[in-house]
Amino acid sequence: MVEPQPTNVILVGRKDVMNYVLAAIRLFNDGASEVVFKARGTNICKAVDAAENLRNLFMKDVIVKKVNIYSEELERNGKKRRVSAIEITLAKPSQEKQ
C-alpha cells in the first residue's frame, strides 16, 4: 500500500476518552487527512467511543475509512499472552481532495 502522507496514530490508553478526541481534532486541524486510533484489550471500546464522539459531536465530516481488528502477542514475566487490538482509520474527505 502506498500512503501519500504520514499516518497520524493516536494510541488509546488509560486516559479519559475526551483526551483522544481532542488529540484527533488537533491533528485534523493541523492538516492531517487521516488519523488512526489504536487500542488493545479493554481500551478497544474507548477507541470506538473516541471515533464516534469525534464524528457525532465535533467533526461531522470525518468518515470511518477502515476498521481493522487483529491480535498481538505480548510477553510479560516470560509468559506469552494474546491480546486483541483495533485500528480505526478516520479520514477528512475535504482535505483528502487537496
Add this chain to the structure above:
Amino acid sequence: MVEPQPTNVILVGRKDVMNYVLAAIRLFNDGASEVVFKARGTNICKAVDAAENLRNLFMKDVIVKKVNIYSEELERNGKKRRVSAIEITLAKPSQEKQ
C-alpha cells in the same frame, strides 16, 4: 446489497466471551457462510475478543470480512443517550465458494 444467505447475528452481551465463540462455531458448523458479532458499549472489546479467539484458536480459515462502527441512540428513563457499537462480519471462504 444482495445477501445470498440469511445473516447469522450473535449479540455479544454480559456472558463470558467463550459463549459467543462457541455460538459462532456452531453456526459455521451448521453451514453458515457468515457470522456477525454485534456489541454495544463496554461489550465492544468482548466482541473483538470473540472474533480473534475464534480465528486464532478454533477456526483458522475464518476471515474478518468487514468491521463497522456506529452509534445508537438509546432512551432510558426519558433521557436519550448515545452508545457506540460494533458489527464484526466473519466469513468462512471455503463455504462461500459452494
